[in-house]
Every structure is written in structure tokens, then in C-alpha cells.
Amino acid sequence: MYHYEPLPSPQFIRLVNIIRDDYSEHGFSVRLTTHSLHDLPPFWALSYTWGSPDFQSDDPQDANAEGKRFSIKCDGDDMEIGESLYDFLRHMNEDMFAASDPSGPQTYPKPSTNSRRLVFPERHFNFWVDAICIDQQNDDERSDQVQLMGKIYQSASRVVAWLGNTEPNDNVNWVINSFAPMMLHVSRSSSRPKVIQLCQDTGHELNHPKADELIGAGVCARWRRSYSDFFSFFVKKRWLTRGWVVQEAAIPEPHTVVLLCGRSQFSWTTINNFASFILNVGWDDTLEASLNQNESLPEWKERKGTIDRLWNPVSTSLPDFQEETINDSMVDWQNRRWGAVTDEEVRHAEVLHNFHRLRFYEFQNPLDHIYGTLGLMPLILGPKYPLGVTPSYDISVEQAFTDVATWLIPHLPNLDILGLAGLALGRSGALPSWVPDFSFHGPACHTSLQRARQIRMKYARWYGPLDATRTTSLFESPKPFARIEGFRLKLEGSRIDKIKKIHTLHHDDRGVLWNVSWILDFCNRNDAYITGSGSLAEAVVHTLSADIRPRVILKKDYKERSEDWVRDCITYNWLLSQDGKKPVLPGGVKDGRRRRPFMTVEDALKRGSQDGFRSSLIDNHITKVIDFVTPRRQVIMTEGGFLGLGPAEAQIGDEIWLMRGGRMPLILRDSCRTGVVDKEYLLAGEAYIHGVMHGEMMNNKLRQSFQEVTIA
Numbered sequence: 001m002y003h004y005e006p007l008p009s010p011q012f013i014r015l016v017n018i019i020r021d022d023y024s025e026h027g028f029s030v031r032l033t034t035h036s037l038h039d040l041p042p043f044w045a046l047s048y049t050w051g052s053p054d055f056q057s058d059d060p061q062d063a064n065a066e067g068k069r070f071s072i073k074c075d076g077d078d079m080e081i082g083e084s085l086y087d088f089l090r091h092m093n094e095d096m097f098a099a100s101d102p103s104g105p106q107t108y109p110k111p112s113t114n115s116r117r118l119v120f121p122e123r124h125f126n127f128w129v130d131a132i133c134i135d136q137q138n139d140d141e142r143s144d145q146v147q148l149m150g151k152i153y154q155s156a157s158r159v160v161a162w163l164g165n166t167e168p169n170d171n172v173n174w175v176i177n178s179f180a181p182m183m184l185h186v187s188r189s190s191s192r193p194k195v196i197q198l199c200q201d202t203g204h205e206l207n208h209p210k211a212d213e214l215i216g217a218g219v220c221a222r223w224r225r226s227y228s229d230f231f232s233f234f235v236k237k238r239w240l241t242r243g244w245v246v247q248e249a250a251i252p253e254p255h256t257v258v259l260l261c262g263r264s265q266f267s268w269t270t271i272n273n274f275a276s277f278i279l280n281v282g283w284d285d286t287l288e289a290s291l292n293q294n295e296s297l298p299e300w301k302e303r304k305g306t307i308d309r310l311w312n313p314v315s316t317s318l319p320d321f322q323e324e325t326i327n328d329s330m331v332d333w334q335n336r337r338w339g340a341v342t343d344e345e346v347r348h349a350e351v352l353h354n355f356h357r358l359r360f361y362e363f364q365n366p367l368d369h370i371y372g373t374l375g376l377m378p379l380i381l382g383p384k385y386p387l388g389v390t391p392s393y394d395i396s397v398e399q400a401f402t403d404v405a406t407w408l409i410p411h412l413p414n415l416d417i418l419g420l421a422g423l424a425l426g427r428s429g430a431l432p433s434w435v436p437d438f439s440f441h442g443p444a445c446h447t448s449l450q451r452a453r454q455i456r457m458k459y460a461r462w463y464g465p466l467d468a469t470r471t472t473s474l475f476e477s478p479k480p481f482a483r484i485e486g487f488r489l490k491l492e493g494s495r496i497d498k499i500k501k502i503h504t505l506h507h508d509d510r511g512v513l514w515n516v517s518w519i520l521d522f523c524n525r526n527d528a529y530i531t532g533s534g535s536l537a538e539a540v541v542h543t544l545s546a547d548i549r550p551r552v553i554l555k556k557d558y559k560e561r562s563e564d565w566v567r568d569c570i571t572y573n574w575l576l577s578q579d580g581k582k583p584v585l586p587g588g589v590k591d592g593r594r595r596r597p598f599m600t601v602e603d604a605l606k607r608g609s610q611d612g613f614r615s616s617l618i619d620n621h622i623t624k625v626i627d628f629v630t631p632r633r634q635v636i637m638t639e640g641g642f643l644g645l646g647p648a649e650a651q652i653g654d655e656i657w658l659m660r661g662g663r664m665p666l667i668l669r670d671s672c673r674t675g676v677v678d679k680e681y682l683l684a685g686e687a688y689i690h691g692v693m694h695g696e697m698m699n700n701k702l703r704q705s706f707q708e709v710t711i712a
Contacts, residue, residue, distance in 0.1 A: 002077040004135040010144040011037045013152060014133040015126040018093050021073070026086075028093035029073035030132065037151060043126035045156035046088065047248040047257075049238040050131060050364070053084045053164025055299060074132065085131055088162040091260075096125065128152055130244075139393040146391045150375030153251040160260055161249065163237050167262040171226035172233045176266050179223055180274035186215070187277055199281035204290070231291055231306060235299045240309045243361035243368060246354070247375045250314040275310035305360050314354060314376065321347065321380045336454050339413045339465055339472070339663065343384075348411035350380050355404065355438050356420060356447065366397045366439040370404055385411070397439065398430045405435045406484045414471045415482065415491075415662040419448025422685030423649040423669075424632070433683040434489040434711045449546050449629070449645070449688055450663060456548050456628055466547065466688070467663045470695040481661025488680070488712055493659035494705040496697060497689070499652050499667070501637040505544075510618045511627035513544070516573050518635065519566060520583045522643070523598040530641040531691040537563040537598070541622060543643045543690045546629050550621035565622045571604040572617050636667075636687065647685030654684055658697065660706060665689050671712060680712045 007014070014032045021029040035041065052067030067083035081089075134145045153159060168176075186195050195214065202208040204227065206220040234240060249257055249268060257268035278284055284307050291300040300306070320330040326346055334340040340349035354373050363369055371391045378387060388407030392400075409417060420436035427437035447455070450465060483490040506514040519540055529539040541562035553561050574583050585601045607613060617623060629645070636646040638656060646667055654667045665688075668681035 002074045002079040004138070004141075005034075007034065007141065007144075010147075013037055013040075013128065013145065013148060015041070015043050016074075016129055016132045017124045017126060018089055018096065019124065020093055020097055024073055026070070026072060026090060028089060029076075030079075030089070031075055032133070033126070037148060037155075040155055041126055042157050043128055043155075044158040044160055045128045045153055045248070045252075046085075046130075046160055046162060047239070047245060048088060048129075048162040049084050049242050050082045051084065051238065053087070053162070053238055054166060054236050055238060055303070079132070081131060084162065084164060085129065087165055088160075088260075091165075091263075092127075128156065142393055143391045146371045146374055149247065150251055150378060153248055153375060156252060156256065159248060159252045159257045161239060161245075161257060161268060163239050163259055163261045165262050166233075167264055168233050169229055171229035173264070174222060175226050175230040176270060176274075179219065179226070180270055180277075182215075182219070183277060184270070184273055196281055199283065203286045204278075204283040205286075227287070228291065228294060228297065231287070231300065232297050234310060235297070235303055235306045238362075240306065241303065241362045243358050243363040243372045246312060246314055246358065246361065247373055249312055250318055251375055251379070254315065271310055272312055272315055275307055276313075276316065278307055279311060308360070314357075317350070318376070318379060321350065321382065324382070336465070337451065338416055339450075339467075341413065344411055345413045347381050347385060348408055349413070351377055352408055352412065352417060354380070356436070356451075359438060359440055363439070365393070367391075367393060367395075367400050369438045370400055396430075398428060398432075398435075401428075401438055402432060402435050402487060404438070409482050409484065409489075410480055415659060415666075416448055416450050416664070418662070418666060418683060419450060419664055419686040422647055422667075422683050424647065424685070425649065432487045432489070432712060448664070449686060452629055453546055453548055456625060465663060466693040467695060468665055468689070468692050468697070469658050469660060469662055470698050471661055471663050479661075481659070488710055491659045491662075491709050491711065492706045493657045493662070493666075493709050494702055494707065495655050495657050496665070496692070496702075497638040497640045497642060497656040499636050499646070499650060499654045499656065500639045502646075502650060502652055503635040503637075504648075505630045505634055507627055507630075512572055512617060512623055513569055513626060513630075514573065515577075516569055517583045520570050520585070520598065522637075523566065526596075526598070529643075529691065531696065535559065535563060537566040539643050539690050540566055541626075543635065543645050543688060544626045544630055545622065546645060546688045547690075547693065548625050548629065550625060552621055561622070565617075565620060567599055567603065568607060568613070568617045568620070569623075570599055571607045572614065574604045575608045638689070642689050642691055644687050644689040646687040650684050650687070655681075656687060656689060657709065658692070658702070659709070665692065668709070668711070680710045683711050 012034055014034055017031045017033065019029050019031055021027065050066075068086075069080055069082060070086040071078050071080050072086070072089070073079070130145075135141045183195075186192075189195075191214070198208075198210055198214060199206075202211050205224055206215065207224065211220050239245060249272075254269040254272070255267075259266045259268055259271070278287065287307065288300075288304075291297055294300065317330070320327055326343060331341065331346055334346045334349050337353060338345075338349040340346045354376060355370065358369050358373060361369075361372075363372055370389060374387070374389065374391060377389070381387060389400075389404060405417065405421075409415075417436065418434055421431075421434050423433055424437075424440065427440045431437055453466070481492065503518040504515075508514050522540065523536045525536060527536070528534070529536055534542075538559055549555070549558055570583050570585075574585060577583075585599055585604055586597050610616075632648050633645050634648055634650065636644045636650055638644065644656075644665075650667050651669065654669050657666050657668050659666055664686040667684040667687050669684050671680045671682050
């Protein structure tokens with residue numbers, strides 16, 4: 001097998017040449033050369049998957065992820081490589097030979113109409129391929145080379161993303177080469193406002209006379225026939241789920257990245273911008289719903305997030321961090337995301353955001369959920385802030401993730417990072433409870449409530465962040481508000497309540513809340529909420545939605561619409577639940593001296609008999625917000641009478657704390673109950689507690705009760 005010679009220093013890399021070799025069974029061999037990073041010859045960098053390039057529809061367990069293995073010659077010795085890399089090398093060998101032999105058949109890739117065609121180099125050209133150019137058995141070398149990834153991809157004259165041998169069909173080609181460029185062009189023209197409004201009104205189907213008039217009836221009809229094939233092609237590509245792709249596609253200049261699919265090539269910029277267009281006009285939700293129901297495309301439901309991956313927002317945001325002063329729009333965006341305002345906070349919040357996004361991607365080694373973005377980090381942090389991570393494949397995943405949290409917390413504006421941690425089912429049990437598991441795969445809603453609110457705000461009205469301790473006031477939360485000692489986090493805070501009851505939340509297959517007897521019981525109390533303002537039904541909706549009000553509902557109408565939604569939801573359950581699970585509704589109350597219950601049988605029968613009752617509730621904007629916010633969360637009721645939304649892991653008896661620097665209440669569990677003698681807590685997660693989320697409890701008495709708390 002091939003034996004690597006050590007590199008002269010950490011600032012050197014290897015490049016590989018593909019050599020036509022008629023004596024090899026594959027028709028080629030490869031040769032490695034060593035170069036200083038400061039004196040590199042022209043080269044192309046490869047972005048690809050190590051195993052099979054495509055997911056297989058008949059392999060739901062993904063047993064074929066590794067693909068076949070091939071043995072090739074490298075400097076005369078055997079080297080084993082994966083199926084996808086082998087296919088790329090074979091294609092490059094054939095295409096470079098064809099390019100250097102004009103008399104032979106011209107087999108090199110067909111370009112899209114709006115991308116720069118790959119002009120294939122002469123033979124012996126240089127490539128950088130991680131599996132060949134890095135000694136994968138040498139952890140020290142891997143650690144050094146990972147730190148150079150950013151410079152390598154910046155230095156490459158071309159980045160080739162190899163998606164495998166499968167050729168896209170005519171519909172996919174048409175979307176990329178014709179429809180996407182046309183929509184991007186008209187959306188940037190003087191007709192932009194009209195086009196955006198039209199796309200928002202008609203949805204992704206473009207099935208409307210105005211769309212036919214503006215875009216063309218033939219174009220709209222072809223799009224309706226083609227979009228399923230377009231998304232089907234990409235949802236099957238393993239490359240889009242590979243974590244290293246995020247930086248490999250974001251770091252180079254956009255025009256240098258080209259996708260190769262068999263002998264077809266496409267501009268990554270076009271696909272990237274088209275995905276951004278889809279998100280901007282709000283097609284993503286309706287596309288998701290349509291493709292989820294496509295029986296010939298089961299992969300879409302299994303591998304969520306394809307549109308977001310095609311967008312790769314890092315490519316869009318990275319230029320904003322190259323300037324010495326970050327522009328106001330990025331500051332505003334990061335303020336909405338993480339409460340970041342200063343240059344230091346904004347840059348480190350973007351670092352955290354990238355770590356958090358990478359949980360949707362696949363890495364063979366969990367450590368690479370951190371190291372897979374190190375090429376991006378210096379570009380985001382700029383020259384003023386050092387990178388707080390030194391890659392090492394000799395340390396544990398738990399140590400690496402703890403090191404990241406320890407580095408970031410002092411540079412962030414608040415404790416929102418703790419909303420990504422806690423005792424969530426499926427995360428590493430060896431991690432301290434306050435450290436996020438950056439390798440944990442969860443649904444889009446499995447994020448902090450603050451972040452979930454920001455994500456959903458494209459459909460809702462923005463009234464500022466939740467801020468239970470008024471962190472925006474330096475008087476309330478001066479830095480530093482956290483101290484870290486090894487694997488323990490020291491905070492200052494006060495216990496405000498304790499969990500008395502818990503109600504699990506379920507939704508039916510249409511997204512409507514199921515098993516809502518607790519709501520009826522709560523609303524039947526017939527008094528005001530504990531804070532003295534608002535009805536109990538309002539408190540239910542505010543809590544279940546984490547205080548997200550749909551954009552289409554005006555503030556003056558929200559109380560009435562909230563109470564209507566609660567009554568409709570109870571009616572829906574009463575009419576459709578099986579015996580034994582129905583909410584128990586009383587009959588009509590004839591005695592005027594008795595307080596009228598929140599709902600009666602007569603109320604439910606009247607509501608349920610209205611035309612379109614079910615579809616109206618299913619399509620209700622409040623239903624959709626609650627369906628987005630509540631998965632993996634449960635309703636909590638406190639000893640003090642508050643209603644809240646907490647993590648699925650919360651238990652009766654857990655304590656609710658407000659912490660200096662924490663915008664969200666935290667649910668802590670006394671670890672003495674699990675055998676620890678010293679007073680320490682475990683972080684179960686964050687919570688929305690209705691009536692305290694805007695600093696209502698922050699008074700001098702509470703401040704004076706703050707004490708140091710240790711979270712393990």
C-alpha cells in the first residue's frame with residue numbers, strides 16, 4: 001500500500017496529477033507532488049462524496065453509503081479510493097486526453113448556457129483531493145491540513161463539485177439552463193416588485209392568467225412539469241448532505257464553483273441564487289407540501305432541508321464579514337437571530353450560527369461538525385478576533401464541543417447558546433448538559449425558541465425578541481455573566497418557580513393539535529391569567545406559539561382570533577376523537593347564577609356544522625405556527641400558576657430559573673437526585689413562561705436574590 005512521506009512543514013500541501021497509463025487496468029494512475037502553500041502552481045480543488053454519490057430509493061437504511069472500493073496506482077504503489085472519487089478520476093483522465101488530442105472524439109462536459117465551460121487542461125495538471133493529498137492515517141497531519149482548507153479553496157483556480165455519473169434529464173436541464181436564469185433575470189429587472197408579488201400570490205405552481213401573461217403560458221406549464229424532476233435529482237445527491245460542502249462551496253469566488261454530473265456541467269451560482277429566490281418569494285413551504293405528497297419521491301420527506309442546502313446561505317453572508325465594519329443590515333439580522341449588536345458579538349454569533357447549521361449535514365467523524373467550518377471562521381472573525389479552536393483528532397468529541405462553547409460564551413451577547421443544549425433525547429449523554437451537541441440531528445424546529453421565532457417571523461409580525469431579564473440593559477446584565485471551570489458552568493440567577501404539571505403535545509397528520517382536554521380544563525377556570533391581563537385562551541395561544549402572531553392577524557383582532565382558534569381546536573378534537581379521548585363538554589347552562597363554562601356541547605355542534613370547518617382550522621395561520629413551534633416540546637404548569645412551553649425532557653419538580661444574561665428562563669434539575677452530593681444542576685432546557693418573557697419579573701427584590709448556580 002502507498003506510504004506517505006511526511007510534509008516538510010504544516011504550511012505545505014500535496015497536489016495530485018492524473019497520468020494516462022495504458023498499462024493500468026483503469027487506464028490511469030496518479031502521482032503526488034509537494035508544494036509550499038505560498039508558492040502553488042495552478043490547480044483545481046475537488047468537492048465530492050467519499051462513498052456512493054447517490055442515495056438509493058430501495059436502500060432506506062443507506063447500507064450502500066460507503067459504495068464500492070477501487071485500488072489504483074499512486075507513484076507505483078497501491079492506493080484504495082472510493083467509488084465517487086474513482087469515477088471522477090476516470091472521467092478527468094478521459095476528458096483531459098480528449099482535450100489534448102483534437103483528432104479524437106470530444107467527450108468533455110456539456111456546459112449550461114450561463115456557466116463558464118471547463119476548459120480542460122493539458123495532461124499532468126494539478127488537482128487537490130483530500131482523500132489522496134492528506135495522509136488520512138496521520139491524525140497530526142489531518143489536524144494541520146484542516147486548518148489550511150480555507151486557503152486551499154481560496155487558492156484553487158477552479159472548484160469542481162463532482163455529483164457522480166448520473167446525467168440529469170431534460171426537465172432538470174431546462175430548469176437550470178432556462179427557467180432559473182430567466183426568473184433570476186426578471187426578479188432583478190425593473191419589474192421586480194410585480195414579479196415578486198406575482199410569485200407570492202400564485203405560489204410555486206404559477207397556475208394563474210397573470211403568470212401566463214408575465215412569464216409565458218408555455219414556460220409556466222413546463223415548470224409545472226419539471227420542478228419535481230429538478231428537486232428529485234438533487235434530493236438524491238449525497239453531495240448536498242456532506243458537511244464539508246458548506247465551506248467548499250462558500251469560500252471560493254462564486255464563479256469558480258462548477259457542478260459536474262456525468263458529462264453535464266452547471267453553474268453552482270445559478271442553482272444557489274435560484275434556491276435563494278424560492279425562499280424569498282415563499283415557495284419553499286408549498287413546494288415542501290407538494291413534494292411530501294409525491295408518492296414517487298419518498299426521499300423528499302426522509303431528507304428534509306434540500307432547498308436550504310441548495311441555497312447555502314454562507315455563500316451569501318460571507319462577503320459582509322470581509323469588510324472592516326459590518327453593514328447595518330447584517331447587524332440587524334444578527335440582532336434578530338441572537339441579540340448581537342457589537343462587532344465582536346455579531347462575528348461570534350455568526351460562528352455559532354454556522355456550527356448550529358452544520359447539524360443538518362453529514363460527517364464521518366463527529367469532530368468535523370466543528371473542524372468542517374474552520375476554513376470559514378477566520379473569514380468571519382476578521383483580523384481582530386483569534387480563532388478559539390485548534391483542531392485535534394486526538395481529543396474526544398465531548399472535549400471539542402465543550403471547548404467551542406467555552407470559547408464562544410464570553411464573546412456572545414447573552415445565554416441563547418444554552419437554548420441549543422439541555423438533556424434532549426438523542427444527544428451525547430457524555431456532554432455537560434450546558435454544552436450543545438453540534439453533531440445532533442434534529443428537525444428544523446429543534447433549535448432555541450428564540451431562533452425558532454426568528455425563523456418563523458417571515459410569516460409573522462416582529463415585536464422584538466423575548467427577553468425575560470432585560471439583557472439589552474447593561475445595568476441588568478453586565479458582562480461577564482458566566483464563568484466556566486472545566487466542564488462546569490457558573491451562572492448567577494434566581495429560582496422563580498417549579499413545574500407542577502406537564503402535558504405532552506401531539507398533532508394529527510394535518511398539523512392540528514390533538515388531545516386538548518387540558519386546554520378545556522384550563523380555560524374553564526373562568527378567571528384571568530395569573531398576571532391579571534388577558535384571557536386564559538389568549539395565554540394558551542401565546543404559550544403554544546411562543547408569542548408569534550401571524551402577519552395576517554391584526555393586533556386588535558388577536559384576542560378574538562385566539563379564542564376562536566381554541567374553541568375550534570376543542571371542537572375538532574371533540575368531533576373526531578375516539579371514545580375515551582374526547583374533551584368532556586357540559587351541556588347548556590340554564591341557571592344564570594352559575595358561571596358559564598368556556599364551551600358547551602351546543603357550542604361545539606354549532607361550530608362543527610359550519611361549512612369548511614375542518615379545512616378552515618387546518619389552514620388557520622395559528623395552527624401552522626403552533627405546529628412549527630411545539631414539536632419536541634410540552635406544556636408545563638407551575639406551582640405559581642404560570643403556563644409555559646418547555647422541552648420534552650422537562651419533569652415535574654424541575655426548577656425554573658432566571659439568569660443574569662439569559663433572555664429565556666432555564667429549566668434546571670437538582671443533580672442531587674441523581675447521586676451527586678454537591679449542589680449542582682443539570683440543564684433540562686429553556687422555556688417560554690407566559691407573563692415573564694418581557695422582563696415583568698425583573699425588580700430589585702429578584703435582583704437581590706440572585707445567587708451563583710453551578711450547571712454540570
